[in-house]
Amino acid sequence: MDKTVPPGAAILLDFIRETEVGRSDRASYDVIYGHNQAKLPQPLTTMTYGEVVDAQKGWSKQFGSSAAGSYQFMRATLIDLAKAVHSISGADRFTPDLQDRLGYRLLVRRGYPEFITGKISLVQFGENLAKEWASFPVLVSCKGAHRVLKRGQSYYAGDGLNKALVRPEKVEAVLKQVLEATRRPHEPVEEQTPAVAEKTVVADPGDLAKSPGKSKTVWTWALAGLGAAVSAAGDFLGGLDWRAQLLISAATVGFAVYGIKRRADLTRAVRSLKAELEA
Helix, strand or coil, rough: CCCCCCCHEEEHHHHHHHHHHCCCCCCHCEEEEEHHHCCCCCCCHHCCCHHHHHHHCCCHHCCCCCCCCCCCCCCHHHHHHHHHCCCCCCECCHHHHHHHHHHHHHHHHHHHHHHHCCCHHHHHHHEEEEEHCHHHHHCEEEEECCCCCCCCEEECCCCCCCCCCCHHHHHHHHHHHHHHHHCCCCCCCCCCCCCCCCCCCCCCCHHHHHCCHHHHHHHHHHHHHHHHHHHHHHCCCCCHHHHHHHHHHHHHHHHHHHHHHHHHHHHHHHHHHHHHHHH
């Protein structure tokens, strides 16, 4: 099922697909009326939208109906949908996902939003579905397309072609399941605080809010490095070889500079995280 189709509508479309073509697997999207898909030169889902509509011209005479795909779209229906949905192109492949989106579009036309919000009754929505899909029964006695109907008959009963393929009790059960799915509260998603890499630097948390130039931590590192350098310079002639002492001094200053840079990076990271959490 295409991921853009809401959960409740997906339940209903699965049921419609199985009722209309007798199966709900991937192959159901290649079915045409009378299960004559093997007579086509190529699978329906490999054809473009335009190719399907063009091919349907002769299907009514050849097979008895132009109904195509998982939701048995009539040729007139596909032409009408292409006019109404501007994102559809004749060059689009008639894929399962596209068929699902088109099926959902038909549900919306038949009052799906009004049904799930309680603006129309289950019985009325059931009749609307029966008008769109001939295999569906009306849920109460009513005037059909050709005659007065009894509960359980196809809306098009009497045309010599269509009849209901599912009992009204089953339709009612599925529609109630759809309502439950749409009204089911979403499970809360636990908020996850972005992980901050642990630092071995010991500093006052409040110190991190200060700029690097005002930070006690930064000045401690800087003075320590400077003191080490001065101490080493004073011992050039009396201690270690002056080259060794100079190397030690340079390394100490280097560590101090590195510490200052890392402190600045950490400050920016903490401020950025704080801004994200407050947003």
